[in-house]
Each structure stands twice: as structure tokens, then as C-alpha cells.
Amino acid sequence: MKVGIILTTDNRSKAYIQKLIKNNIILDDIILMNSGNYGKKYSKEIIKKSVESGFDISIPVVKTLKKNNLDFHEFDFIDINNSKLIEYVKNSKIKYYLFTGGGILKKDILNAGPKFIHFHPGIVPNYRGSTCFYYSIINENNCGVTSFVMDEKLDTGDIIYQKKFLKPNHIYIDEIFDPFIRSETMIDVIQKNLINKSKFLKQNMIQGETYFIIHPVLKHISIMNCVK
């Protein structure tokens, strides 16, 4: 079964591609959506923390790909629903693409042929929606990631794998902890060959909770709870 990945220029993609390389995992197709914006510069402290988490936040995705002589198809936009990308994946022989970001998948891309796998930073069904790790850290002092096959609804797809993580001991949750937990889960899914096994679990659609972007007051309580 052929598996590819769609990368962007964000920190999540940096963690995904660097960890795939570190673990000698070769995927069947690599797409890079590259708007040319390589993001901000990071302090030495953040870079150090990212390296401790298994990836270097200061290295752009395109640089990692070129340095490791990896073939990739590059688009000059970051939009998962762009017609050029849809055409490309339609003609690919890939069964599953690992999704890293680039918007909410609409019907056209979902029906293009390949399926898309998301690494959502929350244990569903209890943590669906946005910024779930902050809520989970307040509620349970830990958080988790669910890998699932994406469908038209929000975080309701069939579950491939779930992994729990202890809360971090630093404040860089958006920049480092989020990419760290997602990429660790991605490596588990691939190394355990869970995509090929195709034993996916249907979600309980009646139970669960959907969260929205966390308010800065609660975000501060969550982060302060990590470093107290």
C-alpha cells in the first residue's frame, strides 16, 4: 500500500520530515506546499528545546528535503483544496497521504482518490476540535494524539491509533510540544505498520466534546501548570 506525505513550511512539517529521516522511513511520495514564507527566527532556547524533542525548529522543510536528496513535488501555495493539488493527488498512485496542515479538507480533495491521515492532538471522542492539548493538560495533566482517516466532519474519522503523553516541562507548547507529540505518534503508526493493517475503529459519535480555540487566560493556566 503506497503512503505519501503532504508537507507545508510549518513547524509540524519540520518535525514530521526530520523524524521520518531519522527513523529511516521512506515514503512513496512527498509533496511540499511552499508559499516561500519560512517563518520567524527562533531563540537559542527554543531551538535547544526542539532538538531535545527530536527535531530542529530552525531548519526549513525544503532545506531538509534537499540536504537528504529526497524527491519531492513542490507547489507555490499552501492550500489543501487548491485545484492543482487535487489534480496531482488524483493522478498519483498513493492510497494514503499523511496530512500536516493547509486548511480544512473540502469535498473535492476528500473525493480525489487517496485518503488522508491526520494526527490530531487530542484523544477523541473526549477531545475533538481546536487546541485540545491545553484543555487536556488542565483537566488531566496529560494529553494525547489520535491518528485517524479524515472525513467531512471535524475530527470524526475512523481511528488508526491513539497515544498519550505527559505534559511538557517547558512553555513552548505551540511551537515544540504540538509538533513533537504529533510526529512521535506518526512514527509509531508507520513503524507498527498500522496503515497497512487497516484495522480502523469507528468513533463513538454520540459521546465526546468539541473544543474551540483556547482563550489566553486558560492557555496561561495550562502552560503555568506545565512549568510550576
Place this chain on the structure above:
Amino acid sequence: MNSKKYQYNEIDCLEFPQKYQMSPYEGNNFLIKYKKSRNKIIEEIKNEEIDIVNYLEENYELNKNEYLKINEKKCFETEKIFEFLLNRILKNKLEFKYKKLINKFISKFERTKKIFVSYDYNIKSNSSNYKIMKNYLILSLICIKLYEEENNLKYLNIALKINDILTSNFNKISNSIDLILLKQSLELELKQIEILINKKGLKII
């Protein structure tokens, strides 16, 4: 760069909605700024009180009839429905169908950051007016009361966002009952944040 003031209600949040995406971490000082900002508004409101339960009871039948319009697939006034729902919460009579309706409004609010004066039975707005503060006040109280009961952070999160809107529009709230409701909502919000901070063993110096 860290702002000296609590920055999420400095400009009119109805005209320029806050997205809250990737908000920066500022440490302990941020929570102090937040508390100061809320307390400043509380202090500016006269020290009057109303019994919310009695206040809502006065229009209960009228509000209930408005709620029944949803089943009749008619349009309804948001304020009356919200008062009806708050009444049900305060009287411990919140049925599953009422909570489902509250959650629909919350999802709607999160997408638009606005509450319109009236909606149809599918909770689609059929008015362009979103500037009636009373609607925000009652939904804020609904969310805080639900948080008190269930400890579900989803509700406290929405209350914080609605109260940012209300405090950013403080100079537009002149009705004395609205002001008292705002005071109650802010006090309850602060109380719940304080409880949460203590529960997590955090110290705000």
C-alpha cells in the same frame, strides 16, 4: 512584545473580533493584567444587585412561548430564548434538548463571534443586528452557570470570550439591569478562574 494592558478587550471586539490564535505566553503577569482589567470594570458599576431568578421569572411564560416557536419552525427572538434557557439552568431544570440548543448557539458564536437579534429554527440568523449587549450578557451567564455545574472548560472558555466583547463595549452599556448583569457575570468569571488557579496549585503573585 508583551503589552502593558490586558490586550484582548482594548478595541471593540464586535467590530474587530479577536481570533485568539497562537496567542503569546506572557507568564504570571498576564493573569494579573487580566484580573486588573476585569476588576476595573466591576468597580465602575454601581453596587446594586438584582435577584436573577426573580428577574427571569417575570417573563417566563413569554420566553417559554418564544422557545416553542423553534418546534413550530418559526423565527424567534434570541434574548427571550436565552432568558428562558438561563431560567431553566438556575431552576435546575435543564433538559438535554435545552443543552443541545445552547451548544448550537455556542458553535455559532465561535464561528462568527456575533450573536444576532433573531434566528430561524435552524439557528440561522435572520437579522443583521448583532449589537444588542443583553444577548451577550445572558449567554455569558448561561456559560458560567453551566461551567459551575459541569466543570466543562468549553463553557468557561466561551464566557471569557464573550466577556472580552462586553468589556470592550462597556461604554455602550447604559441600561442599569444590563450593568448589574455584567457585574455579576464578571464576578462569577473571576471567581471560577480563581478556583481553577487554586485547584491547579498555581500562585499568581
